[in-house]
Amino acid sequence: MNFEFSEETNLIIKNVRDFVYNVVDPYANEIEKTDKIPQFIVDKSREMGLFGLSIPEEYGGLGLDTVGKFAVLEEVGKTSNAYTTLIGGHTGIGTVGIVEMGNEEQKRKYLPKLASGEHIGVFALTEPSAGSDASNIQTTAVFKGDRYILNGSKHYITNATIADIFTVMAVTDPSKGAKGITSFILEKGTPGFTVGKKEAKMGLHGVQSVELFFENCEIPIENVLGEVGQGYVNALKILANGRAGLAARNLGSCVKLLELSLDFAMERVQFGKPIFEQQIIQHYLAEMDLEIETLRSMTYRVAWMVDQGMNVIREASMAKLYGSEVYGRIADKAVQIHGGLGYMQDYPIERFYRDARITRIYEGTSEIQKNIIANQLRKKFNAKRTTVTV
Numbered sequence: 090m091n092f093e094f095s096e097e098t099n100l101i102i103k104n105v106r107d108f109v110y111n112v113v114d115p116y117a118n119e120i121e122k123t124d125k126i127p128q129f130i131v132d133k134s135r136e137m138g139l140f141g142l143s144i145p146e147e148y149g150g151l152g153l154d155t156v157g158k159f160a161v162l163e164e165v166g167k168t169s170n171a172y173t174t175l176i177g178g179h180t181g182i183g184t185v186g187i188v189e190m191g192n193e194e195q196k197r198k199y200l201p202k203l204a205s206g207e208h209i210g211v212f213a214l215t216e217p218s219a220g221s222d223a224s225n226i227q228t229t230a231v232f233k234g235d236r237y238i239l240n241g242s243k244h245y246i247t248n249a250t251i252a253d254i255f256t257v258m259a260v261t262d263p264s265k266g267a268k269g270i271t272s273f274i275l276e277k278g279t280p281g282f283t284v285g286k287k288e289a290k291m292g293l294h295g296v297q298s299v300e301l302f303f304e305n306c307e308i309p310i311e312n313v314l315g316e317v318g319q320g321y322v323n324a325l326k327i328l329a330n331g332r333a334g335l336a337a338r339n340l341g342s343c344v345k346l347l348e349l350s351l352d353f354a355m356e357r358v359q360f361g362k363p364i365f366e367q368q369i370i371q372h373y374l375a376e377m378d379l380e381i382e383t384l385r386s387m388t389y390r391v392a393w394m395v396d397q398g399m400n401v402i403r404e405a406s407m408a409k410l411y412g413s414e415v416y417g418r419i420a421d422k423a424v425q426i427h428g429g430l431g432y433m434q435d436y437p438i439e440r441f442y443r444d445a446r447i448t449r450i451y452e453g454t455s456e457i458q459k460n461i462i463a464n465q466l467r468k469k470f471n472a473k474r475t476t477v478t479v
Contacts, residue, residue: 140206166341171295
């Protein structure tokens with residue numbers, strides 16, 4: 090495995106690192122309080138090509154390989170997780186379906202504006218009765234003439250208030266269960282499609298999660314994404330890609346928390362010496378560093394595997410599971426190291442602590458990741474049993 094970057098990729102990473110540190114991070118508290126990312130930050134992100142991380146150059150994207158993309162997402166993860174989610178959600182589950190499963194006409198129609206950030210892409214799967222059980226969606230798409238008629242709803246859809254292009258999963262044949270689900274590309278402004286109320290959340294302030302409603306919403310047949318009946322399979326592929334990218338974003342947040350904790354431990358004096366001299370604090374910091382380096386190895390290995398065209402269902406779930414659990418543990422230790430200051434809203438530790446919690450839920454809960462890993466393990470075991478040895 091080779092994680093060395095080209096000169097061009099190294100320059101992109103450096104520019105993103107500088108942008109996050111000097112431009113985004115100073116506004117992190119404002120984003121938290123106003124529940125909105127300043128427009129100039131979005132505009133600058135467009136200029137830098139950050140909305141095109143996962144889109145090939147021929148469609149206007151940066152054309153980075155997955156390892157390079159994850160390195161950028163790690164840098165993005167070091168600031169407001171609202172901003173992290175804007176970029177990560179769009180370049181992950183928001184666009185990867187069209188990149189990987191779209192036909193040439195769909196790619197040329199949608200990807201250039203998604204790459205430039207003129208359009209924002211989102212993924213719409215979750216419903217009140219279909220969260221972890223993604224195969225239980227109730228939204229229907231009935232074929233009529235030359236189009237599908239979409240009826241139903243989605244909820245907890247991230248970035249939907251600013252989105253233009255939606256990858257929507259709907260049931261086209263209820264008799265076939267998971268094999269009767271189809272993916273669609275839905276455009277903002279389509280008659281019968283409305284965006285509902287914004288949800289009030291514990292964390293991730295600055296990025297909205299909302300409901301979507303479809304009432305006799307007409308989708309032309311050319312907006313079927315992939316093959317009819319392959320929507321559930323498509324969703325699993327899209328989510329696997331997004332989960333691996335989320336691990337990279339979580340890695341960046343963990344690195345930031347360690348940096349803040351180390352700086353604080355070296356400067357905070359108690360009992361006549363910096364608290365870094367207390368062995369328990371050293372142990373906390375050592376444990377944080379150990380878990381970060383373990384997560385780093387796991388995350389970039391998955392990225393490398395994707396670039397080699399390998400199946401990463403198991404490995405992506407492992408990275409997502411471990412990354413979200415590590416993020417929670419490191420955020421908790423960071424609060425403990427900072428003491429009362431870590432509990433105050435004007436300091437970033439408290440914000441990271443709240444934002445970390447959702448990573449164990451969205452894009453597949455920790456429990457679902459364990460199910461996926463176990464199922465992949467069973468397949469491996471069964472394959473071994475059927476192998477005839479002489």
